Amino acid sequence: MTRFLDPLLSALSSVVAHKLRSFLTVLGIVIGVAAVIALLSIGRGAQNEIISNIQSLGANLVQITPGSFSGPGGVRGGSSQTLTLEDAEAIAEQVPHIATVAPQVQTGGQVIAGEENTSASIVGTTPGYRTAYNLEMASGAFFSDYDYDRAARVAVLGPGVAEDLYGDANPIGETMKVSGTVFRVIGVLEEKGASMMSSDDTIYVPLPAVQQTAAQQRTPQGGHIVSNIGLSVEGEGYGEQVVADVTALLRERHRLLPTAEDDFRILSMEEITAQVSEALGIMTMFLGAIAAISLLVGGIGVMNIMLVSVLERTREIGIRKALGAQERDIWTQFLIEAAMLTFAGGVLGMALGWGIAEGAAYFVPELTPVVAPDIVILAVSVAVGIGLFFGFYPAWQASRLNPIDALRSE
Secondary structure (H helix, E strand, O other): OHHHHHHHHHHHHHHHOHHHHHHHHHHOOOOOOOOHHHHHHHHHHHHHHHHHHOOOOOEEEEEEOOOOEEEEHHHOOOOOOOEEEHHHHHHHHHHOOOOEEEEEEEEEEEEEOOOOOEEEEEEEOOOHHHHHHHOEEEEEOOOOOHHHHHOOOOOEOHHHHHHHHHOOOOOOOEEEEEEEEEEEEEEOOOOOOOOOOOOOOEEEEEEEHHHHOOOOOOOOOOEEEEOEEEEEEEOHHHHHHHHHHHHHHHHHHOOOOOOOOOOOEEEHHHHHHHHHHHHHHHHHHHHHHHHHHHHHHHHHHHHHHHHHHHHHHHHHHHHHOOOOHHHHHHHHHHHHHHHHHHHHHHHHHHHHHHHHHHHHHOOOOOOOOOHHHHHHHHHHHHHHHHOOOOHHHHHHHHHHHHHHHHHHHO
């Protein structure tokens, strides 16, 4: 036991004997470890928040939108009107593993309720829209199949629209004018916040009601044009198959030649989540790599301090070697000293990095940093590894000193 404790106690006494030097050495490691832990934790928290916002739209959602059109000279731009209500019905009938199909017609207009008015996005859709886009009701109910079949003039409000028109009052049962047509409010949605395709400032009404109250657009073949089509896939494993089947069906229905490009675009939440997650993961690691540069600087500081320590303790090294100490004993002691300094810096840096991450969450409530064990273990391990790496040369140099020359030094 003494064989293992002696080098440790000797290294500890050397660290304690030079408090200011040891503190400055540890400080460089503390800053590096804290920067790595804080940036990786904040980056991973931001990644989780963004992925959560995307998945809140519906983890199994597949969105079909019209493609761009080809203008003179083959220049592509704008948005074609190629999706129809009939396309949505065909998808529901012919493509397996689909839970819900929700075609949509999107317009905008002035909404008036009593003395209040506001501009809002108006979406005519089916009852299945709520399931496909994972909408939750704050009060009332979404319109039913019965409302849809009879083109009822009923509306479900996003919370932003409800607040603009009715303030804190309960809007359920109240009437309002949407582009001159009277609708009765039957529900208000839960708030989703500022996220992609947020429903907060939107009014949802049965699609047939929009078709009756607005000019109906049709394709040259007589199809009822819709703005886009949302699908809800039965399970996570069917996303790619559904996308492939829908693509083949729409190309056939739109009579596209094998060499022609799709006149529509399909995006699944699985694909979007995977792409965003990969991009954010790379960005998080890039931030960690930048922070790791400070660890490298701290490691160089360890080497400098250890070299100074070797010069200061040359006579001590000579005495130890004259008394029978082996080269292995000398470099082991100096390596232990370097590892002790960097380990202490790693532990303190972990605490500081954790505090910085939590402080960021305090100032940005939407952000929840993730101080995961793998981040902490990685940062502290790298810190100790850097200490050993940069401490090896001074330790090796100390072990190679000639005892006679060392004893002669002052």
